[in-house]
Amino acid sequence: MAARKPHKTPDSSAPAQTSVLAPVPTTPTVASVLAVLSAGRLLDLCRLLGCDVRELSAPKDRLLARLADHLGKRLPTLLRELGRDELRAVCRRHGLDPSARARSDLQALLLEAAGLDPKASTVRPPAQSPDGLPTKGQIVHARHRQWLVEDVALGTGNESPLVRLVCLDDDDPGRPIDVLWDLELGARIVAPETHGLGDAPRLDPPAHFGAYLHALKWSAVSAADATRFQAPFRAGIKLMAHQLTPLMKALELPRANLFIADDVGLGKTIEAGLVLQELLLRQQASFVLIVCPASVCLQWQGEMQRRFGLRFEVMTRQFVGYRRQEHGFGTNPWSTHNRFIVSHALLRRPEYRDPLLHHLGERARKGLLILDEAHVAAPASASKYATDTDITRTIRDLAPRFDNRLFLSATPHNGHSNSFSALLEILDPVRFTRGVPVEGKKDLDPIMVRRLKRDLRQLGVERFPRRLLVQLALSNKGGSWRLAQTSYDAETGEEGKAATSDLGAGQPVELLLGEKLQRYTELCAPASGQGRFPFIHLQQRLLSSPEAFARSIEAHAQGLAKKGGPVAAPQQQKLTLDLEADPETHGLSDEAVAEESAAAVRHASASLPSPTEEGRALLAEMRALAEKARREPDAKALALLAWMREHLCPAIGLGEDKRASRKWSPRRVIIFTEYADTKRYLVELLAAAVAWTEDGEQRIMQFHGGMGDEARDEVQRAFNSAPDAHPVRILVATDAAREGVNLQAHCADLFHIDIPWNPARMEQRNGRIDRTLQPAPEVRCHYFIYPERAEDQVLETAVRKIATVQRELGSLGAVLLGQIEAALENGITSKSRATIEKVGAGAKTATVDTELEAQRTDLAALRAENERAGRRLENSRRTLEVEPDALRGVVEIGLTLAGAPTLKDAGKTSDGRPTYELPPLDRSWDVTLDTLRPPRGRTEEFWEWRKKPPLPVTFHPLASLSEGAEQLHLSHPFVKRILDRFLAQGFSAHDLSRVTAVVAPGESVVRVIGYGRLTLFGTGAARLHDQLVPLAAAWSGDAASIKPYKDRATAVMAISSTEKLLASGARAPNATITKRIRENAETLFRALWPHLEAEADALAVEARQGLAERARREANDLRDLLLRQRSAIDKAEARLRQADLFELQDKEQKRQVDLDLRHLDRRRAAAASELETEPAAIEALYEVRMSRLTPVGLVVAFPESMT
Known part of the structure; x- marks a missing residue:
């Protein structure tokens, strides 16, 4: 290689420690080369080359001197670590020609200029083992897959060597196996430079090769590039801008320890799913555990399967039984799958928790823990200092075993600073320490996402429904009922216009019963204790319906009649615990709950003193009134029927009157009640009212406890289906439907027949329709009160207070709602209203505002985050070329390769997107097609269900939950099967020759x-970086002498224009040209291969540098964190030792303070150790163990004028 001879200068013999400011010599030296680099790059080289630099913030000249001294005269060693652009900069600095493309050519130029022999300085690859054994780091082909050799253990005597392998294929990355090399049939060492593309018996159609390229591009990820998203394109969701922020933050963290604290209904499940999907794609998560309330276990399972194509198993007694039947009684059920969902309650049980901890060991490699409703793990207390609970200790023991942790909660702060810091320590013990106060935005910004609906509404980035609370006040004058309707905005408190209407004649039986029950309670109820239970229960039931009250007053009377009999303890608590352990039971049946309730009233009433004479008279009067009222519609029912006549069907409740239209509007409504008796009363009344309307018998459905999974799903699908697809308009539900189901697709109206005394339940009910993907601009949540009844005045105060607390007190609202529940738990009395009005009046919100809410008060910062995430999504879309039309093209070509016809048009979705009908496929596709069939009915036989054709498919996000189509995305099982076939080309599949030609x-x-x-690849064959390497060249004659373009702009234009032709389905050349290309393909690719290797070498070094830069940045940030934490620990310890904290009267709180002090001592010692180990562990995450270049394909673009 000819090199420009350097001129000698006075500085050419300067020592390696030459200052940065000294004149640059023409002859390259270690010091002069280092002078070209930045201080950050010098730090990376110090770490890479083993040069100890303790002062990380040292100035550049000191770093340069230290590294130059460490390297001495090892210039070749230094040049081997530099990227192409760096080598070019060094060449320019020394007056050498920087135009060469290959790093090896640039290195040779610099070595010659330094008077060194490039050939003597080249590191040769290790020689092949003489006995044919693979060596560590090589690639082998075995069992139709590609494997990385992790280790080779030589056998003794006649024993075969044991080779430890890790799978490299896209469809099973990271799976380890051990093989006996001599006994492994067909095993061979893979050398891409010798195997190349192989023979090309034919050319692929351009569109087929284009689909193959798309599949490869869509599978490319890089740990160095935290800005490139993959998960949004592998999810069947209508993506909202705010849902990308958690994903963006998670990718910026070395380990995904993230707290998603968004408001209720903003889609935290989807946000967590996006992070989960991205970590799986980047091979940073292999064992995943979701811990959530029992009521939403199956909802999580369904969302992960339907939205992300991920199968999770729900841990239950039944699952354990099935696994032991399949694998043996001694099998640990946690070892039978790698993705699980378990309820909070079940996790606390040793028989489930202990096998899990045993399976995880000290630390689960690449584990991910998702903790839903994470606030349950925070230490809790109603007074000054929060103390640990059982679930706190359980999660604290479990969480450190996972590398990555996602916590989800809309209410992460309970008002206790030590509780909040303890919860955050469980999430990330390096950043936070129990007892050390959190310093708001500065501490939380990297690891927390906190937005309320009103924040996003102010930003105008999303359209969320406005929630109206509609008060329906019922009053009776002169034997006639009158309705006064008032609505107010739940977010602003602004009241709308009031409206009044007459409901017709009716006796005020509810009011009379209320007066009599109040007097009866004064006469007969004890002042406190268990004896008040029957009276509280009667009060609750009267506030629900006359039917519910009638059932309970009879049970009470029966108990009094059996006075003196044995009193058995109710069994409801035990049954409830059993329910939590098995989510698929969805609660006791309505009948069982009602019977438990009646039995509890009878037993408690039997232990009461005999009523006075007045009491007995009142009891008799109430029984008579209730028996009469239970058979007639009460005022609530009259108001409900009037609303339904106005909004659903004019003929409701009018019998055979033919003057009113019997047709139904498309509107739907949910009616919630706490009690099965009230539900039954409403269903019977409504069934009679709609009997004479069009399809009246199909208009009402029920949702109740004890429903199986299939029954719940059937109701949910029917209610969410388009109004013209299913006639149901009214859903009557107990609180079994308050969690775990989404009912917002075509419903924006909800009625609370009774107001739950547990305020959280009312919010959960409202959340069935007030949530993401609600298409209506507003939702209306109605509730009833009788202004003339004292108990209703208290409940109205409670409803208003709930809205105020949630609007003004944010995360602290959850604690205050508990205070409202506590004010009602002993029954509504004359003092209850004043007690509820005081809730939150003296709330100390400063701690919550400082430690949590400061995270979301800066709207400009929230807007900037959203915009930054949006830009990254668009950049990712352009880079990956993920478009619906491109995906459709790949699917159609995949079907063609499978021997099937292409897709057929099947109409449009509700927003005008095209849908397609899948062609008939052979039986090997049955299991895959099962994911596209309509859900199986409860009574439908499996084989009958499988005969059903798949749903139409679309490649666009669905506009609503009720579309009769399935969205195909990159992780849908159907698409994955097609993509896996493309990714296996040249390895286990040979449908393509991987050579094509296109007319240009x-x-x-x-x-x-x-x-x-x-x-x-990093440790365990984890993919740290993956990219396609294209190289363009002009072919003028001799295939063997082809050389790539030197001009970068020309090369980029050639690649871009050719790929556009492939994507557009351009035609192939004629047979003569095709034959010539086919005959020369192998020679062409072999000639290009050395240049491809050189290009890949340059790109690999750039990627390594990116990984090293990220490792350095994150390790340095971690060091700073640990140093700040040591200082914060000292301050926290001093605060805890102050005397006023030891004036706590509660022994448990004193014990907790003592435990926290001891924990601070341990944490201080641990932080010192972590300063040495944790930054190194972060750096190891990005350490490249091996690079690999594999042949992909060859494209020839033939000018149209030459065809």
């Missing part, structure tokens, strides 16, 4: 594009 209009020369795939 407007071109004048024949262009050849060779493709390789560069992959950098």
Whole structure:
């Protein structure tokens, strides 16, 4: 290689420690080369080359001197670590020609200029083992897959060597196996430079090769590039801008320890799913555990399967039984799958928790814990200092075993600073320490996402429904009922216009019963204790319906009649615990709950003193009134029927009157009640009212406890289906439906027949329709009161207070709602209203505002985060070329390769997007197609269900939950099967020759594009970087002497224009040209391969530098964190030791303070150790163990004028 001879200068013999400011010599030296680099790059080289630099913030000249002294005269060693652009900069600095493309050419130029022999300085690859054994780091082919050799253990005597392998294939990355090499049939060492593309018996159609390229591009990820998203394109969701922020933050963290604290209904499940999907794609998560309330276990399972194509198993007694039947009684059920969902209650049980901890060991490699409703793990207390609970200790023991942790909660702060810091310590013990106060935005910004609906509404980035609370006040004058309707905005408190209407004649039986019950309670109820239970229960039931009250007053009377009999303890608590352990039971049946309730009233009433004479008279009067009232519609029912006549069907409740229209509007409504008796009363009344309307018998459905999974799903699907697809308009539900179901697709109206004394239940009910993907601009949540009844005045105060607390007190609202529940738990008395009005009046919100809410008060910062995430999504879309039309093209070509016809048009979705009908496929596709069939009915036989055709498919996000189509995305099982076939080309599949030719209009020369795939692997064959390496060259004659373009702009244009032709389905050349290309394909690719290797080498070094830079940045940030934490620990310890904290009267709180002090001592010692180990562990995450370049394919673009 000819090199420009350097001129000697006075500085040419300067020592390696030459200052940065000294004149640059013409002859390259270690010091002069280092002078070209930045201080950050010098730090990376110090770490890479083993040069100890303790002062990380040292100035550049000191770093340069230290590294130059460490390297001495090892210039070749230094040059081998520099990237192409760095080598070019060094060449320019020394007056050398920087135009060469290959790093090896630039290195040789610099070595010659330094008077060194490039050949003597080249590191040769290790020689092949003489006995044919693979060596560590090589690639082998075995069992139709590609494997990385992790280790080779030589056998003794006649024993075969044991080779430890890790799978490299896209469809099963990271799976380890051990093989006996001599006994493994067909095993061989893979050398891409010798195998190349192999023979090309035919050319692929351009569209087929284009689909193959798309599949490869869509599978490329890089740990160095935290800005490139993959998960949004692998999810069947209508993506909202705010849902990308958690994903963006998670990718910026070395370990995904993230707290998603968004408001209720903003889609935290989807946000967590996006992070989960991205971590799986980047091979940073292998064992995943979701811990959530029992009521939403199946909802999580369904969302992960339907939205992300991820199968989770729900841990239950039944699951354990099935696994032991399949694998043996001694099998640990946690070892039978890698993705599980378990309820909070079940996790506390040793028989489930202990096998899990045993399976995880000290730390689960690449584990991910998702904790839903994470606030349950925070230490809790109603007074000054929060103390640990059982679930706190359980999660604290479990969480450290996972590398990655996602916590989800809309109410993460309970008002206790030590509780909040303890919860955050469980999430990330390096950043936070129990007892050390959190310093708001500065501490939380990297690891927390906190937005309320009103924040996003102010930003105008999303459209969320406005929630109206509609008060329906019922009053009776002169034997006639009158309705006064008042609505107010739940967010602003602004009241709308009031309206009044007459409901018709009716006796005020509810009011009379209320007066009599109040007097009866004064006469007969004890002042406190268990004896008040029957009276509280009667009060609750009267506030629900006359039917519910009638059932309970009879049970009470029966108990009094059996006075003196044995009193058995109710069994309801035990049954409830059993329910939590098995989510698929969805609660006791309505009948069982009602019987438990009646039995409890009878037993408690039997232990009461005999009523006075007045009491007995009142009891008799109430029984008579209730028996009469239970058979007639009460005022609530009259108001409900009037609303339904106005909004659903004019003929409701009018019998055979033919003057009113019997047709139904598309509107739907949910009616919630706490009691099965009230539900039954409403269903019977409504069934009679709609009997004479069109399809009246199909208009009402029920949702109740004890329903199986299939029954719940059937109701949910029917109610969410389009109004013209299913006639149901009214859903009557107990609180079994308050969690775990989404009912917002075509419903924006909800009625509370009774107001729960547990305020959280009312919010959960409202959340069935007030949530993401609600298409209506507003939702209306109605509730009833009788202004003339004292108990209703208290409940109205409670409803208003709930709205105020949630609007003004944010996360602290959950604690205050508990205070409202506590004010009602002993029954509504004359003091209850004043007690509820005081809730929150003296709330000390400063701690919550400082430690949590400061995270979301800066709207400009929230807007900037949203915009930054949006830009990253668009950049990712452009880079990956993920578009609906491109995906449809790949699917159609995949079907063609499978021997099936292409897709057929099947109409449009509700927002005008095209849908397609899948062609008939052979039986090997049955299991895959099951994911596209309509859900199986409860009574439907499996084989009958499987005969049903798949739903139409679309490649666009669905506008609503009720679309009769399925969205195909990159992780849908159907699409994955097709993509896996493309990714296996050249390995386990050979449908494609991986050579194609395309006619290029407007071109004048024949262009050849060779493709390789560069992959950098870390520990355990984890993919740290993956990209396609294209190389363009002009082919003018001799295939063996082809050389790539030197001009970068020309090369980029050639690649871009050729790929556009492939994507547009351009035609192939004629048979003569095709034959010539086919005959020369192997020679062309072999000639390009050394240049591809050189290009890949340059890109690999750039990627390594990116990984090293991220490792350095994150390790340095971690060091700073640990140093700040040591200081914060000292301050926290001093605060806890103050005397006023030891004036706590509660022994448990004193004990907790003592435990926290001891924990601070341990944490201080641990932080000192972590300063040495944790930054190194972060750096190890990005350490490249091996790089690999594999042949991908060859494209020849032939000018149209030459065909």
